Amino acid sequence: MLLNIKNLHVAINGKEIIKGLNLGVNKGEVHAIMGPNGTGKSTLAAAITGREGYDITQGEIWYKGKNIVEMPAEERANEGIFLSFQYPVEIPGVSMTNFMRTAINAQREYRGQAPIQAGDFLRMMEEKKKLVDIHEKLTNRSVNEGFSGGEKKKNEIFQMAMLEPTLAILDETDSGLDIDALKVVARGVNQLRTSENAFVVITHYQRLLELIVPDFVHVLFDGKIIKSGGRNLALELEEKGYEWIKQEHLV
Amino acid sequence: MDNNPNNNILEEVTTGEYKYGFYTDIETEMAVPGLTEDTIRFISAKKEEPDWMLEFRLKAFRHWLTLSEPEWAHIQYPPVSYQDIIYYAAPKKKKELSSLDEVDPELLETFNKLGISLDEQKRLSGVAVDAVIDSVSVKTTFQDTLAKHGIIFCSFSEAVRNHPELVRKHMGSVVPYTDNFFAALNSAVFSDGSFCYIPKGVRCPLELSTYFRINAANTGQFERTLIVAEESSYVSYMEGCTAPMRDENQLHAAIVEIVAMDHAEVKYSTVQNWYPGDKEGKGGVYNFVTKRGLCKGRSSKIAWTQVETGSSITWKYPSCVLLGDNSVGEFYSVAVTNNFQQADTGTKMIHIGKNTRSTIISKGISAGKSNNAYRGLVKILPGATNARNFSQCDSLLLGDRCGAHTFPYIEARNESSIIEHEATTSKISEDQLFYCNQRGIDTEKAIGLIVNGYAREVLNKLPMEFAVEAQKLLSITLEGSVG
Secondary structure (H helix, E strand, O other), X not given: OOEEEEEEEEEEOOEEEEEEEEEEEOOOOEEEXXXXXXXXXHHHHHHHHOOOOOEEEEEEEEEOOEEOOOOOHHHHHHOOEEEEOOOOOOEEEEEHHHHXXXXXXXXXXXXXXXXXXXXXXXXXXXXXXXXXXXXXXXXXXXXXOOOOHHHHHHHHHHHHHHHOOOEEXXXXXXXXXXXXXXXXXXXXXXXXXXXXXXXXXXOOOOHHHHHOOOOEEEEEEOOEEEEEEOOHHHHHHHHHOOHHHHHHHHO | OOOOOOOOOHHXXXXXXXXXXXXXXXXXEEOOOOOOHHHHHHHHHHOOOOHHHHHHHHHHHHHHHOOOOOOXXXXXXXXXXXXXXEOOEEEOOOOOOOOHHHOOHHHHHHHHHOOOOOOOOOOOOOEEEEEXXXXXXXXXXXXXXXXXXXXXXXXXXXXXXXXXXXXXXXXXXXXXXXXXHHHHHHHHXXXXXXXXXXXXXXXXXXXXXXXXXXXXXXXXXXXXXXXXXXXXXXXXXXEEEEOOOOOOEEEEOOEEEEEEOOOOEEEEEEEEOOOOOOOOOOOEEEEEEEEEEEEXXXXXXXXXXXXXXXXXXXXXXXXXXXXXXXXXXXXXXXXXXXXXXXXXXXXXXXXXXXXXEEEEEEEEEEOOOOEEEEEEEEEEOOOOOOXXXXXXXXXXXXXXXXXXXXXEEEEEOOOOXXXXXXXXXXXOOHHHHHHHHHOOOOHHHHHHHHHHHHOHHHHOOOOHHHHHHHHHHHHHHHOOOOO
């Protein structure tokens, strides 16, 4: 198993948000995490990626055979965990090109490789930009500065393509996207799917899952996964809402 | 892309220690500590100066005795004991140097270690260097090449000997010895520095640069630089400096004067990296510097760009006096303080002529327990019709034990003038750091990246060679500042 989360409890400022969550993800799989607002979806993403302030009070996160609970965020990233942010951050004055090159070289250094050659890097940028229809200009601009909502999300998928993660977490990548941008993003993700990597797609809505078809759907409620199923579960949720599951859970 | 300094720089930076803190064991000739008229006569005699120069020094010294140290800056330090300082230290040499072969190999090695090759053959093309160690210039490169264009680039001492008429005409015309306490001190005891003269209509084909190195212990460095750009000439000048790590504080009080005639343009860039003291605030250079440019001619232009990362105390206000109509003054500054460093730096833009314009972009970065102040004056005199100024002062705070301060002074005495002032204070956000971490970039590198981005507007003004160096320095200076 690529990712195996066991009895995970996560607290922010002493307040427990994730309350005993279990999740197993194998290579080659796409898992969708759905659920109403405020049930802990983004907290789960933060806990897996090692964000400070998200205290793991109990449980384990096994990734590639290691419990990564104590591993710093950058090391997890360099081990191949990627987060597509719900709200990508602006870094004024730092060009996308420079940022990406710094990230790629950090990864290479971690793996004991020499820094990437300028020519190779440029070719790689060209190739990956096509994947998500990113314009030339975008990579010369500062990281996310003045990007539209759609451009920011495309830029996240572009970075994912550059860093070739083993485990990619997409946190509400569909939020704020029009249908055209959503299609571009989904196409990018689908082209990156292989038998060697896995995706965890966090979303409110079924519409993204029509484009990125999941193998498993999980419903997160009150800090726990309360129901899991195949892709049909997403359709059922779309039709009936979350209320019936909540009821089922409470009973 | 490998030629682009904006890329691939930060990851090259791996060590956080001050890299230039070594000391070279060379035979040094020194004055006895203390400051009297005899000291000044000793320095003047050592330099075989003409009488007018000695007179200038003595006048300055007598004036200095009447002054007291300024106390208005936002800095604190124990009193400097001016009688304990050695005012002259020079590497011993056997005879006049005529070629590189005659430069003490120890000295060559020192400058090689600093990344400054004095060998013209090995030097990257495009830069001529004057190397100053303690009180004297040891070597100026490419003098012959420059002479073909009529450009004079030599040590200040050489200029006093060989071009006395030029030195007498301009020395003290921009920064008179009566200007301030440190200017008076410098005028009395200055030892060496660079002189640069660009004749009418000449565009200097090389970047000119002076590299200052303090080596000997208990000495002060008092250099003096004079740049004269005649009508329609252009020169870009760079200055770098380092010092050994020592527990005691060392005094550095310099003067830089620039004169720009009609349509002349001078760009002056500094990367200041004197020893900043250790993590506990012990040692470091006291950097009290008076830098001023006079836009004497119509449509002349002087631009100061500074990256201040070193020194335990920085007191420095590179300024422009915009005398000629349509003249332009610019000031671009990045000042970084970490640990216990204190900086009080900024500029003065004095608008005298009509249609004069000035731009001030200041980026302060404070970390550790340091204090960083921007102090700037924009003064519009009654005759400066249609003068314009734009000032932007940004402060970035790293951590919660450092200080950032802004002291803007505006005096407008002509109603047609337009003055704009913008100021911001920000912190590096947790969100930005985590975003970088999540891409595999560790926190230290992330800070370097974010800070370099923040300072980009100013770094872009630096000549290529310096920009690379400056970016590395910014990252190194801030290493260990968070965590």
